[in-house]
Amino acid sequence: MKAHLRALILIQAKPSEPHFIVDVFTNELQVYWTSPGGHYEGVAIYFNNTDIEVGNSGTYSFTGLAPYTKYEVEMYSWITNVEGEVERSKSSPGTYKTLPGPPPLLNADSSLTNIAESSSKTITIVLSPNTFSEENGPIEYYGIYIAIGGSDLYPTLTTINNCKSVTVVSECVTLWTDGQGNLIQDNVQKMITEVNRQSGSIKFIIGDGSVTLSPCNHTYVNYPLQPDTGYRVAVAAKTGNDQMTTTNWSLIIVTDPQSSGSNAGLIAGVVCGAILLLLVIIAGIYYYRRHEKKGITERNLPFPNLNISTEDNRNRSIPMSKFKTKFKLSSQMDLQSEFRKLPKPAKSSLTADQNQDRNRHSDFVPYDSNRVKLVPIMEKSACDYINASYVAGYTSSKEYIATQGSLANTMNDFWRMIWEQECSYIAMIGELVVKGEVACSKYWPSENGSIASDDLSISLVSETVERWTKRVIKLESKRKVRLIKQFQFPEWLDEGYQKEYLKSLVDFATFIRSELKKDANPGPVVVHCSNGSGRTGTFISLDRLLQEMQEKSSVNIFETVQQLRQDRMVMVENFSQYLVLYKSVEYAVKCNMYDDVIFDNKYENTMLSNNQDVVYQTIPELYEEYERIEG
Incomplete structure (x- = not known):
């Protein structure tokens, strides 16, 4: 009887299986x-190798999940049986896939302008295969945005307007294709655009008059463009679930002028004849000067290895007294043309497989001739490599070290470099996370914390957040102690033309230069952003240009960037950053910052007596002057 009763209790004690459903979202289940x-003591969810005890009924959310990813969910109830053991109910595990998310943007600029072609009524752009990633789901559609003028960095995805004509100033969408670049012209047939099957790049022709359908089956007319008109274009990629991401606006692309019809041949003949006559005159002048004055020999050129002649570079030097006028007379197209003449990166030998996990971006690596080499550690392979380059300053061949934002696995190498190169200053340009992507791993400790790195101990002494963040970091090794000053410029705007932003950027460079003047042996200044070339090159260029202004009362922006690109590839990465240099110098000119009085002894004496930085003694007065000029 007892045995039968015990068996009956055991049977009755079996827990019941819960009934559950799962709703899926992009980042959540x-x-x-x-x-x-029936009889049970609790209910639990088994998710991601973890048991989570929940209530008898209700809801539970798993957030922060990756888009377009499979997850297994299992739910069960449980009891403790008469033998003291936890007994689970049956469960029916299910696999659930989160919805697609916006396509990650691998290259915001995507070099649309550099590979664009135009006629009087069309613009052809090429989307490179490394612009968007499909890790958040396959790309189902591309939408082509177009605008005339405007200053926004990105198109507005919240309102996808149909282009009613091509003369409107506001942005609109003129063309839709599927994920392979096929024009969507009806629900059945598709007209194939030109696709480069080897590289995976896709050509889009804007203005060819075609009619396409949007993902919601709305009609979009690809209107012919206006001749001799500047347009900006961008490409939006769309996954399922209406998730979209867009590239930056391109630089301005100008359509060709309208053909003049029957007189075109006559005009072309006259123009060619005039050009030929002009070339003959120029050749005569060149021949006369060469034989009369002997010219400058290759031997005494200050920069014999540059890709453009020194004479050309001298012609680009602008006196401060004429800078404002010359800059206003230069169109954006003039500056774009100048930017495109900068040297392209040479091939680096440092792309070997063993270095790939030490490079944040495989396209930005140092040249072997001037890379920073770590002191070898014998038990480690390839241990002298770090993605860092010596960069020449205005007065020294190794005034800076340009490096990438630290990776988690290169943090020790970063601090080894700081210690071995005897650096005292770090300029960090930007934040740790930019547009949702990690640009740099945090390589300094939190307050009251410390980090052990090889033979070094790193601790944070102080942190002050004002217009920019100032940190003092202590390095300690074998009873030797060094203090490192790190200055972090918080926000970088590639299209930072606003007055207040330019003030902050110029002041930041001026402040760091004033700090260096106080130090008899500061060592190379370590400058980094994410790839160690774009924002890093822009900051170093600006620092050099401000020194050049004070020494020569003139600047040569092109030559400065050109020289930096010999030390590290793609310094000043895009035209927006190049334009920031012009705008920053313009601001400095308006404030008379090229006048030596700014760094006169009387200011240094004031600084020492009041224990304040020279930049805060002088810049407020310049602000007032700048406001008067602008107002």
């Missing part, structure tokens, strides 16, 4: 369930 009924 929501689990709904009802009470399992």
Whole structure:
């Protein structure tokens, strides 16, 4: 009788299986369930190798999940049987896939302008295959945005307007294709655009008059463009679930002028004849000067290895007294043309497989001739490599070290470099996370914390957040102690033309230069952003240009960037950054910052007596002057 009763108790004690459903979202799973009924002591969800105890009925959300990813969810109830063991109910595990998310943007600029072609009524752009990633789901559609003028960095995705004509100033969408670049012209047939099958790049022709359908089957007319008109274009990629991401606006692309019809041949003949006559005159002048004055020999050129002649570079030097006028007379197209003449990166030998995990971006690596080499550690392979380059300053061949934002696995190498190169200053340009992407791993400790790195101990002494963040970091090794000053410029705007932003950027460079003047042996200044070339090159260029202004009362922006690109590839990465240099110098000119009085002894004496930085003694007065000029 007892045995039968015990068996009956065991049978009655079996827990019941809960009933549940799962709703899927892009970054979330929501689990709904009802009470399992019968005898049980608790209900739990098994997710991602973890048991989570929940209530008898209700909902539970798993957030922060990756888009377009499979997850397994299992739910069960449980009891403690008469033998003291936890006994689970049956469960029916299910696999659930989160919805697609916006396509990650691998290259915001995507070099649309550099590979664009135009006629009087069309613009052809090429989307490179490394612009968007499909890790958040396959790309189902591309939408082509177009605008005349405007200053926004990105198109507005919240309102996808149909282009009613091509003369409107506001942005609109003129063309839709599927994920392979096929024009969507009806629900069945598609007209194939030109696709480069080897590289995976896709050509889009804007203005060819075609009619396409949007993902919602709305009609979009690809209107012919206006001749001799500047347009900006951008490409939006769309996954399922209406998730979209867009590139930056391109630089301005100008359509060709309208053909003049029957007189075109006559005009072309006259123009060619005039050009030929002009070339003959120029050749005569060149021949006369060469034989009369002997010219400058290759031997005494200050920069014999540059890709453009020294004479050309001298012609680009602008006196401060004429800078404002010359800059206003230069169109954006003039500056774009100047930017395109900068040398392209040479091939580096440092792309070997063993270095790939030490490079944040495989396209930005140092040249072997001037890379920073770590002191070898014998038990480690390839241990002298770090993605860092010596960069020449205005007065020294190794005034800076340009490096990438630290990776988690290169943090020790970063601090080894700081210690071995005897650096005292770090300029960090930007934040740790930019547009949702990690640009640099945090390589300094939190307050009252410390980091052990090889033979070094790193601790944070102080942190002050004002217009920019100032940190003092202590390095300690074998009873030797060094203090490192790190200055972090918080926000970088590639299209930072606003007055207040330019003030901050110029002041930041001026402040760091004033700090260096106080130090008899500061060592190379370590400058980094994410790839160690774009924002890093822009900051170093600006620092050099401000020194050049004070020494020569003139600047040569092109030559400065050109020289930096000999030390590290793609310094000043894009035209927006190049334009920031012009705008920053313009601001400095308006404030008379090229006048030596700014760094006169009387200011240094004031600084020492009041224990304040020279930049805060002088810049406020310049602000007032700048406001008067602008107002």
